[in-house]
Amino acid sequence: MLIEPGYYRAMTSKQLKEAIKETAYDLGFQRTVIASLAPMEPERQEYERWLALGYAAGMEYLKRNPHFRTSPQLLYPEGRSAIVVSVSYYSEVPEPPPGFFGKVARYAVGLDYHAVIRAKLRELNARIEKVAGRKVLAKAYTDDVALFEQRLAARHGLGFAGRHTLIIGPQLIGTYNFVAELITDVELDADEPYQGTCGKCFRCGEGCPTDAIEFGIGVNSNQCISYLTIENKEGIPLPLRKQLDRWVFGCDACQDVCPYNQKPNVSPWEEFSPEKGAGHYLDLFSILELESETAFRARFAHTPLRRPKLRGLARNALTVIGNILADASSNSGETKNKISEAGLSVAVTKLFGFLQSEPEDMLRELAFWALAQYDSAETRRKLRLFAENEKNAAVRQTICHYI
Ligand code: B12
Ligand code: SF4
Ligand code: SF4
Numbered sequence: 001m002l003i004e005p006g007y008y009r010a011m012t013s014k015q016l017k018e019a020i021k022e023t024a025y026d027l028g029f030q031r032t033v034i035a036s037l038a039p040m041e042p043e044r045q046e047y048e049r050w051l052a053l054g055y056a057a058g059m060e061y062l063k064r065n066p067h068f069r070t071s072p073q074l075l076y077p078e079g080r081s082a083i084v085v086s087v088s089y090y091s092e093v094p095e096p097p098p099g100f101f102g103k104v105a106r107y108a109v110g111l112d113y114h115a116v117i118r119a120k121l122r123e124l125n126a127r128i129e130k131v132a133g134r135k136v137l138a139k140a141y142t143d144d145v146a147l148f149e150q151r152l153a154a155r156h157g158l159g160f161a162g163r164h165t166l167i168i169g170p171q172l173i174g175t176y177n178f179v180a181e182l183i184t185d186v187e188l189d190a191d192e193p194y195q196g197t198c199g200k201c202f203r204c205g206e207g208c209p210t211d212a213i214e215f216g217i218g219v220n221s222n223q224c225i226s227y228l229t230i231e232n233k234e235g236i237p238l239p240l241r242k243q244l245d246r247w248v249f250g251c252d253a254c255q256d257v258c259p260y261n262q263k264p265n266v267s268p269w270e271e272f273s274p275e276k277g278a279g280h281y282l283d284l285f286s287i288l289e290l291e292s293e294t295a296f297r298a299r300f301a302h303t304p305l306r307r308p309k310l311r312g313l314a315r316n317a318l319t320v321i322g323n324i325l326a327d328a329s330s331n332s333g334e335t336k337n338k339i340s341e342a343g344l345s346v347a348v349t350k351l352f353g354f355l356q357s358e359p360e361d362m363l364r365e366l367a368f369w370a371l372a373q374y375d376s377a378e379t380r381r382k383l384r385l386f387a388e389n390e391k392n393a394a395v396r397q398t399i400c401h402y403i
Contacts, residue, residue, distance in 0.1 A: 105250025160196035322370030329375035372402035
């Protein structure tokens with residue numbers, strides 16, 4: 001039963017709840033549960049243990065005020081309950097194009113989900129207001145650092161937390177979905193948790209390229225490719241560069257192996273389709289060729305890829321270029337990705353051009369590293385010359401180990 005004008009006043013609380021869920025479904029949210037705004041006390045303790053282990057890495061905003069993050073009522077004092085929803089962002093990944101391309105995690109291939117989901121939640125609220133015949137006070141959140149969203153969702157049955165820590169929805173809804181909330185002043189009965197389990201599966205831990213998942217504890221962001229390529233403001237640590245493989249923004253490895261993701265539903269909203277945003281693959285040299293932050297913003301406006309800024313995305317691009325050059329040298333990697341000798345030589349020339357003009361130490365160091373992955377006597381000779389002229393002593397010292 002979808003909400004129709006005039007129904008609300010005559011409805012029981014249970015009917016209203018069902019009507020809200022059906023309306024949310026009609027808008028494209030595949031699952032909706034109602035959450036209470038009571039403090040999440042055991043969850044706060046879990047969260048603080050995770051922080052104490054240093055697993056938030058450089059995400060300083062996560063370290064501020066854990067008490068606030070686990071007290072939804074403090075976030076919005078007028079609120080009486082939260083409508084917690086999930087929506088699929090899934091789209092099929094096409095075959096990789098040949099050449100220097102990097103992979104974008106599925107959640108980021110379309111338009112910026114923060115704006116898209118908030119607009120849909122406001123639409124949901126407008127529909128609730130229509131039938132309520134009154135203004136309904138509500139606030140829409142998604143991926144908001146001020147709220148421990150996954151735990152709120154798990155506490156009230158949106159799904160259960162898998163060993164990779166992501167929320168797994170029932171009926172093979174899987175994990176390729178966002179979690180979002182509409183905290184509203186409508187009083188609704190909270191839902192119970194959903195009892196799901198990973199059973200004897202440990203595939204995500206085995207499939208994680210960097211061993212970032214610690215079962216029973218959570219994800220160590222210091223090692224997670226998603227963190228390293230998106231939130232991280234430093235360089236990519238040397239021992240993890242190879243593990244990035246082709247990931248230029250985010251990582252889906254732990255989700256791709258999860259058996260709950262066998263039959264994912266494609267996103268109901270065209271805003272999340274690859275055609276609307278950056279798409280599944282990025283031309284890596286086109287990132288290095290962007291001349292300014294303004295040019296970067298113009299290219300990635302309204303997409304999640306704006307987050308690491310030009311400096312961060314260029315850093316990721318250099319790392320993936322290094323991995324492609326390493327594969328080309330050892331003739332490993334997928335045959336489709338094999339690049340002609342001429343293509344490799346153009347790439348090497350472009351990287352030397354980048355080295356010559358790049359003012360940022362961190363990016364020059366990575367460009368040196370990327371070039372050193374290419375097994376060619378001529379490139380090594382040239383690299384040594386460049387190394388002698390490198391102006392930063394720390395960079396000079398580091399790169400001596402590569403060449
Ligand atoms: C910070 C953050 C990250 C960080 C840290 C991730 C993490 N797992 O903690 C990084 C940058 C690595 C990240 C990556 C990704 N993220 Co993120 N991220 C967040 C954010 C903002 C906060 C998460 C958080 O609070 N982590 C803190 C830890 C403590 O939480 P936890 O792992 O759930 O808690 C576990 C521990 O407490 C442990 N535990 C239990 N008992 C005990 C006992 C002890 C003693 C200890 C020590 C621990 C412990 O179990 C809990 C559950 O497993 C949320 C949005 C939000 N506001 O909630 C999105 C969110 C989790 N991210 C999301 C997504 C999509 C991703 C990526 C898939 C993106 C990508 N493709 O690249 C990856 C997935 C990586 C992964 N396996 O988690 C979605 C997940 C949707 C879903 N279905 O669950 C969210 C919910 C955003 C959203 N609104 O949709 N993310
Ligand atoms: S996102 Fe990638 S690196 Fe991070 S935990 Fe999952 S598989 Fe590991
Ligand atoms: S891959 Fe296996 S262990 Fe990991 S979350 Fe999925 S079901 Fe659980």
